[in-house]
Amino acid sequence: MNNNENNHSIHEFDYSLICEYFSSIDRQGPGSDASTLQALSFIDPLKPKARIADLGCGTGSSAILLAKVTDAEVTALDLFPDFLDKLTHRAAKEGVANKIHPIVGSMDALPFEKESFDVIWSEGAIYNIGFEHGLREWHKYIKPGGYVAISEVVWLTDERPDEIEQFWQDAYAEIGTISNKVAQIQRCGYRPVAAFVLPDDCWITNYYIPQRQAQEMFLNKYPNNEVAANLVANQRHEAELYSKYKAHYGYVFFIAQKVV
Numbered sequence: 001m002n003n004n005e006n007n008h009s010i011h012e013f014d015y016s017l018i019c020e021y022f023s024s025i026d027r028q029g030p031g032s033d034a035s036t037l038q039a040l041s042f043i044d045p046l047k048p049k050a051r052i053a054d055l056g057c058g059t060g061s062s063a064i065l066l067a068k069v070t071d072a073e074v075t076a077l078d079l080f081p082d083f084l085d086k087l088t089h090r091a092a093k094e095g096v097a098n099k100i101h102p103i104v105g106s107m108d109a110l111p112f113e114k115e116s117f118d119v120i121w122s123e124g125a126i127y128n129i130g131f132e133h134g135l136r137e138w139h140k141y142i143k144p145g146g147y148v149a150i151s152e153v154v155w156l157t158d159e160r161p162d163e164i165e166q167f168w169q170d171a172y173a174e175i176g177t178i179s180n181k182v183a184q185i186q187r188c189g190y191r192p193v194a195a196f197v198l199p200d201d202c203w204i205t206n207y208y209i210p211q212r213q214a215q216e217m218f219l220n221k222y223p224n225n226e227v228a229a230n231l232v233a234n235q236r237h238e239a240e241l242y243s244k245y246k247a248h249y250g251y252v253f254f255i256a257q258k259v260v
């Protein structure tokens with residue numbers, strides 16, 4: 001705990017810069033409409049007024065698509081109000097604002113009643129609280145027979161070069177193989193339904209390329225700013241690592257049904 005005023009304001013500034021950077025792009029993690037629809041195809045058709053929670057929804061790409069293609073009500077939760085403002089704006093433009101309920105909150109302290117959702121959706125976000133912890137935590141909010149649809153970074157090979165092994169150990173030590181993740185799913189009271197690897201375009205076309213323009217604008221707006229420079233450098237480094245080592249890791253969409 002640090003009570004120093006000055007540090008506190010620096011910290012707030014970091015946050016607002018990070019939010020500004022990621023608000024300027026439509027996705028805050030790898031994904032695509034096609035992958036969202038593919039994941040949805042493994043779930044029994046939802047009844048009118050079914051409820052979906054999209055946790056760590058960011059600026060809303062998946063929440064908006066789910067609202068468009070299902071009859072469900074979508075609760076979209078994220079820690080950052082700026083992302084939800086953008087989501088609200090996009091939802092209005094797409095004509096689905098009345099089906100989406102944005103909520104500022106944390107995915108490890110959900111403000112919901114037990115068994116209130118038919119589906120818990122979460123793309124590229126559960127890592128913030130850990131895959132297994134999230135699966136356990138969210139279980140109680142799902143109706144009996146309801147589903148989770150979650151994308152998560154995984155190893156796709158058994159042996160990895162040191163550079164990428166080290167990068168992910170530092171960034172997210174809970175990264176595992178598909179079989180590790182499926183075992184976790186079963187351990188947490190779900191029946192695995194499907195798992196598929198997100199194709200390259202989810203990373204490159206939809207995540208890293210849109211950032212290039214954002215990076216130029218950001219560096220022009222904040223010249224000589226160390227936080228901004230580091231943020232951009234880190235994102236560029238991550239994109240280079242992906243190009244170099246994408247044979248070894250990727251995002252996988254896991255779809256599973258609550259059994260107990």
Ligand code: SAH
Nearest residue numbers: 027028029056057058079106107123125128
């Ligand atoms: N699902 C979106 C965003 C993925 S990035 C997409 O695919 O584009 C991860 C998101 O999780 C960010 O929007 C971040 O603000 C949010 N997040 C991080 N920690 C969180 C927490 N504890 N509770 C809720 N959201 C969180």
